[in-house]
Amino acid sequence: MTLHTPSQFQKKTRLPEQVHFDRKEIGVIMGLYGRMVAAGEWRDYGISALSEVAVFSVFRRTAEQTLYRIEKRPRLRNRQGLYSVIGMDGQILKRGHDLKTVLRVLERKLIRVVE
Numbered sequence: 001m002t003l004h005t006p007s008q009f010q011k012k013t014r015l016p017e018q019v020h021f022d023r024k025e026i027g028v029i030m031g032l033y034g035r036m037v038a039a040g041e042w043r044d045y046g047i048s049a050l051s052e053v054a055v056f057s058v059f060r061r062t063a064e065q066t067l068y069r070i071e072k073r074p075r076l077r078n079r080q081g082l083y084s085v086i087g088m089d090g091q092i093l094k095r096g097h098d099l100k101t102v103l104r105v106l107e108r109k110l111i112r113v114v115e
Contacts, residue, residue: 019054019074021047028099029056029070032106042067068093068106 036042044059056070069086076082081096085105094105
């Protein structure tokens, strides 16, 4: 019988941790998404959980390019803010520490003049 010391065993490779939206954040985002779908502005979405960023992508139609991206980047928590809204062209529309405040830039699209 052979005895192995702990240093002889191979170290397990850890999978990189992923960034996710929590239940409260998803609730806020889906509330806005529901209002925009009811207004006929948005029709589809996609969620990605990557190692450094969680992304909620919004589409006007399923086969089109991303209309907006709502991102959560924990590394920017102490700098510009944890959340950001990015437009179709890659321009950052709003960045901040509070998700509801950041999403207000998209809620302005709901306000229309009634004649």
